[in-house]
Each structure stands twice: as C-alpha cells, then as structure tokens.
Amino acid sequence: MSEPAQRRRQEQEAASSEVAEVAPGVLRLQLPIQFTGLGHVNCYALVDEAGVALVDAGMPGRATWKAIGERLEAAGIELEAVHSVIVTHSHPDHFGSAELLAKRAGADLIVERSFQTWLDRPQPSDSPYVEMARTGRTPWGGIPFEWSRRQRLGHRLARHGLAPYARPPRPTRRLHHGEQLQLAGRSWRALHTPGHTGDHLCLYDEEAGVLLSGDHVLPTITPHIGGITPLADPLGTFAASLAGLLQLGVTTVLPAHGHPFSDLAGRVRQILAHHDRRLASLREAAGGGEESVVELARRLFPARLRGMMAESETYAHLEFLRLRGEAERFERGGELCYRVDSGGGSSATSAALDCGRHS
Numbered sequence: 001m002s003e004p005a006q007r008r009r010q011e012q013e014a015a016s017s018e019v020a021e022v023a024p025g026v027l028r029l030q031l032p033i034q035f036t037g038l039g040h041v042n043c044y045a046l047v048d049e050a051g052v053a054l055v056d057a058g059m060p061g062r063a064t065w066k067a068i069g070e071r072l073e074a075a076g077i078e079l080e081a082v083h084s085v086i087v088t089h090s091h092p093d094h095f096g097s098a099e100l101l102a103k104r105a106g107a108d109l110i111v112e113r114s115f116q117t118w119l120d121r122p123q124p125s126d127s128p129y130v131e132m133a134r135t136g137r138t139p140w141g142g143i144p145f146e147w148s149r150r151q152r153l154g155h156r157l158a159r160h161g162l163a164p165y166a167r168p169p170r171p172t173r174r175l176h177h178g179e180q181l182q183l184a185g186r187s188w189r190a191l192h193t194p195g196h197t198g199d200h201l202c203l204y205d206e207e208a209g210v211l212l213s214g215d216h217v218l219p220t221i222t223p224h225i226g227g228i229t230p231l232a233d234p235l236g237t238f239a240a241s242l243a244g245l246l247q248l249g250v251t252t253v254l255p256a257h258g259h260p261f262s263d264l265a266g267r268v269r270q271i272l273a274h275h276d277r278r279l280a281s282l283r284e285a286a287g288g289g290e291e292s293v294v295e296l297a298r299r300l301f302p303a304r305l306r307g308m309m310a311e312s313e314t315y316a317h318l319e320f321l322r323l324r325g326e327a328e329r330f331e332r333g334g335e336l337c338y339r340v341d342s343g344g345g346s347s348a349t350s351a352a353l354d355c356g357r358h359s
C-alpha cells in the first residue's frame with residue numbers, strides 16, 4: 001500500500017470475530033492477516049438457497065484456516081454448504097487459502113479470466129515476469145529480485161509446516177468481463193478492473209447497487225499500483241477501470257479491507273488526486289535531470305517505506321509519463337533511468353476522464 005500510515009487506518013484494524021450482515025444476504029467475516037501493514041481481510045459470504053459463495057479467503061496458513069472455521073460456525077454455515085470460492089485477485093491475502101477451502105468444501109474456485117499468481121509458471125506474454133525469472137532483476141535494475149519459484153517457496157512453506165495450506169489456486173471457472181453470476185438470490189455482474197493487479201475482479205449487484213470492490217477501491221488506503229505486472233501502463237489502466245465504475249450507479253461499496261462505504265465517486269476522486277500528487281512530486285524530484293528509478297524512489301519515499309514496492313510504484317508512475325510523451329527512458333550501468341519533462345501536464349484524473357468520455 002502506498003500511503004504512509006500516520007494514523008491507524010480502517011484497513012489496519014485487527015480482524016473482528018463478529019459476523020455482520022453488510023447487504024441483503026451478504027455477511028462479512030473478517031480474517032486476520034499480517035501483510036503489508038494490513039490487519040484483516042474481509043471474506044464476504046453470499047448466502048442463498050443453493051448454499052454459500054465466499055469471496056476472498058485470506059492468507060495461507062493454520063491461523064487463517066482456524067479463523068475461517070470459527071467465522072463459518074459463528075455464521076451458522078457448514079463448510080459443505082460453500083459451493084463457490086471467489087478470488088478477487090492474485091495477491092496472497094486473497095487467494096492464499098482459496099484452494100484448500102474449495103477442495104475441502106467441494107466448491108468451485110472462481111477467478112477473473114487472466115488470473116495468475118506468482119506461484120504459477122509465467123506465460124510468455126507476461127514479459128516482466130519472464131524477464132525477472134531469467135535475469136533475477138526487476139525491470140528497472142535496482143535490488144536483485146529473489147524470484148521465488150515454486151520449489152523455493154515450497155521448501156520454505158514446508159519448513160513452516162504450511163504446505164497443505166498454501167497451494168496455488170486451481171480455478172475451475174474463469175469469468176469474462178460482463179458475465180453474470182447468480183449469488184445471494186440475485187444477479188451479479190463480473191467486472192474486470194485491472195490496475196492493482198492485471199487480473200482484478202469486482203462483482204456488481206445492479207439491482208441493489210452493491211459493489212464487491214476487492215482491493216480496487218479501499219476506503220482509506222490507496223491500492224498499490226506497481227510496475228511488476230503484465231500491464232504496460234498500470235497507472236493509466238487503473239485510472240480507466242476506476243472511471244468505469246462511476247458509470248454504474250453504485251450505492252454501497254464492500255471493500256476487501258476496511259468498512260463498507262457509499263461515496264464511491266468521492267473516494268475515486270481522492271485516489272486519483274493521490275496519484276496526481278505523486279506525479280507532481282516525481283516531476284519535482286526528477287528536476288529535469290536524468291535519474292535512475294532507484295534514486296527517484298529514494299527521493300519520493302521516506303526511509304521506512306523504501307524498497308521493492310516503492311521502486312515498483314515509482315516505475316509505474318514513470319512509465320505513465322513516458323507513455324504520454326512526458327519522460328524518456330534509457331539505460332545507464334544496468335539501471336533504468338528517466339529524463340522527466342518538468343512542465344508536463346498528464347494526470348491520473350485526466351486519464352480517467354478521457355476514459356469516461358470514450359466509454
């Protein structure tokens with residue numbers, strides 16, 4: 001996550017053991033996580049006559065598995081009643097326990113069409129992953145990237161006794177953008193919302209205006225937009241998917257971290273403004289000179305936030321400017337460097353507005 005946490009944010013609160021009905025037929029079960037500073041992930045249970053669909057199943061591991069059991073019991077849901085496990089995107093706090101859960105429940109495992117975790121073998125089209133696996137370096141040089149292939153991760157998990165809890169999900173169903181699902185007694189539309197990851201999925205209940213937003217829109221934290229992704233323009237793509245949501249008439253947002261909220265348009269504006277401020281700081285930090293991604297990230301982020309995620313986000317912002325003719329990139333001593341036009345005017349907000357106009 002990309003914003004410094006001066007105060008405790010909703011997304012950092014410890015998981016509550018309370019089961020709450022947050023929309024008709026939709027229960028929130030909070031699972032504990034300790035991941036990039038977050039305190040919980042919301043697992044939503046969509047209940048109907050056919051049984052239950054669970055959206056996002058938390059990190060891999062015994063603690064999550066125990067919490068899932070306790071929350072299901074508190075909600076009066078038998079494991080066997082779970083007919084679908086839906087994963088919003090390929091980050092471990094969302095997919096970690098999904099395979100085990102789907103297997104034990106005999107449930108379908110449902111994801112977006114392009115879903116792929118870093119535990120899966122990279123496809124030739126996912127150039128950054130293939131390149132990183134080959135060279136052991138991030139696309140911008142910088143810190144050598146420990147490319148944890150299946151074996152290495154497997155060994156580590158086995159050492160901690162986690163192997164059965166951490167299988168990469170094997171989806172049984174992959175959703176296309178616009179596909180309809182019958183859950184909680186009504187129809188939900190699958191929305192492909194790339195940006196935070198290339199395979200991010202939201203579900204939208206048109207009738208009640210309820211959006212299961214995953215990490216695409218969070219109430220008080222800006223989702224990390226990184227450069228290690230199959231997306232060529234992660235920030236521009238993210239802005240476009242945010243703009244797409246504003247056409248829908250959403251009245252209730254159920255995020256994967258934090259509490260439900262209603263002002264989607266307001267939150268989208270804040271998130272875009274955050275990226276616009278970051279772009280402005282980047283122009284200022286670059287000062288019209290030629291700098292490496294690593295150096296620019298160092299200037300933009302405070303010491304405690306530096307590292308891979310800061311560099312990755314800086315890279316995504318630099319590529320956003322480059323693709324709009326406001327930066328040039330070149331290589332210097334194995335590191336990617338940029339010359340940024342200090343007077344450029346492109347913004348995430350204008351990228352989103354452009355999309356809104358075209359759709």
Ligand SMILES: [Zn+2]
Binds near residue numbers: 215256
């Ligand atoms: Zn998350």
